[in-house]
Amino acid sequence: VSDAASALGVELEREVREQPECVERQLSQGRDAVEALSQEIRRRAPIGIVIAARGTSDNAGRYAQYVFGANNRLLVSLAAPSLFTLYRSPPSLKGTLVFGISQSGRSPDIVAVLDEARSQGALTVAITREVASPLARAAEHCLALHTGEERAVAATKTYTAQLVTLAMLSAALEGAGARWQELAEVPAAMRAALEANLESVVQIAARFRNAERFVTIGRGFNFATAHEIALKIQEMTYAMAEPYSSADFWHGPAAIVDRGFPVLLVAPSGEPLGDVADLVDLCARRRADLIAISDHGDVLARAAARLPLPIPVREWVSPIAAVVPGQLLALALARARGVDPDQPRGLSKVTETR
């Protein structure tokens, strides 16, 4: 890395590297609040979960859809905030559990969803770094993100803190001790992912520095990871990156993949490995450039660029570690392209959408 390049994204790199520590802190300092809330949720027995979020936080919502669906049998809906704001005709939220997720707690449309949900008698929870924010005040309960300040515009440590908070709440609701053990293994897996990729992403980024288009693919729990890595690439590099579920990919988007097209596959071990194999074959047939994030030797061996996850974790918690090499790649791509990811063009840290 040249000195000029490594001067770019200094805040961002620091925050990416802080993540294992932040997740550890969340697991210890966040546990009591999660256990208390899980008691209240059991008492209220919600008919389903509704999540209001934008951007990176919406990707945490995508993870919640799988975690609470698979582990707690709770149906999760991602709210359409404009029904509450633009159209002023919100759906009935009676009997639901409503999460507002926002690192700053200051997005007016997310606050509006929580206000309406509370007035309808729904159980409302803010997940935010700012416990004195409008979002935290709007909600009945607040789960604080123990990340400290996040200064880079692109969210990284608040995203993984959101994921682990949702996973902790799922574990507390399920009341299964094994889940907590599986969660405790995540920080080491994140550290290993950082160490294994911190330097090697520089070469990978050099290879793809002129690519203006990426697709990112994940399924199930890691559909969220594909979305989040695509968002990081777009925010930091101005290249275009489109996320897909491997299931949806065959309904149309597969047509765009041809020779040299970069396809980033999020493929930790787990149930979707059958899909992953089909996609690896597609990339080989079309001579596309496969970039693989995986703990699976066969998948890595067939990739043009490897982003290894040296320590495997259980699939349901794998998104917390699997996003890390993607964040590093986005940062390295930004540096290779001479863009400062701490100051993306036209973005600000707090986005106030109506």
Place this chain on the structure above:
Amino acid sequence: VSDAASALGVELEREVREQPECVERQLSQGRDAVEALSQEIRRRAPIGIVIAARGTSDNAGRYAQYVFGANNRLLVSLAAPSLFTLYRSPPSLKGTLVFGISQSGRSPDIVAVLDEARSQGALTVAITREVASPLARAAEHCLALHTGEERAVAATKTYTAQLVTLAMLSAALEGAGARWQELAEVPAAMRAALEANLESVVQIAARFRNAERFVTIGRGFNFATAHEIALKIQEMTYAMAEPYSSADFWHGPAAIVDRGFPVLLVAPSGEPLGDVADLVDLCARRRADLIAISDHGDVLARAAARLPLPIPVREWVSPIAAVVPGQLLALALARARGVDPDQPRGLSKVTETR
């Protein structure tokens, strides 16, 4: 149009042009089934709606989220089919109304969601062209799409038939006569959109024939339209097109827009026009190339390329007409690039995802 180019996508063009007639047929021949189902839905009083769909049909599900949310106060969730198939750990669907939407009725994962929903006692409805398909057999009720056979791989007339069917059911549930009148105005608006754009898209496509990246933007009811037009561009032209809500666009993706970047804005008159104005300003500042689908003179006047909607309709039904110029543009782009949209690379008409 050269003869060689117009020989491409012959099936697709025929099906795009059939749409006003298909929507008229749906409005007349589909009405009784919709009214009967709405009685049953009122009797069962579902706590919310769950939609299982992939690809184009999933975009119809996005429309449903706004229509049933805004007009019927029903919360709509888009199902994560892999919870039912890969993970075999489906969420509780008790008390919900579950739609399976698929033109062919043959996607195994969508059938699996309906099977599970029915076994849990949910009210199940198939929306499909094939009334003898596995999906239609799995569901308790079926709303047939009266489109006739769809031969082109890229779905067009089945999409608008799905939209109008969902809109009809919403109107029947609401029991408001004015909605039916608003629906009745749609076929004429579709015809006008076809006539106004059929030839002019050829010049627009020539201008953008080398563009490998597009973003498409819509909000609220037309978030679905932005998704569907992006999917058509990708399926037919192999260019990349990424859909956004104008609200999410400011949380990151706005960074990628710069000089000459094609931004397709779906902007019929309606509540999101404030957002639209902000985006038009952004495109002007960055000197991006704005392609506008609108009935609004000011928006069209500021666009680099105009896809007019000569007959305005009410916002809630506007997606049925607003997608038409986008379909035509995707077809014209395919022809300009010498690609046959009737036979996209690596796609087949029936996609069987697990």
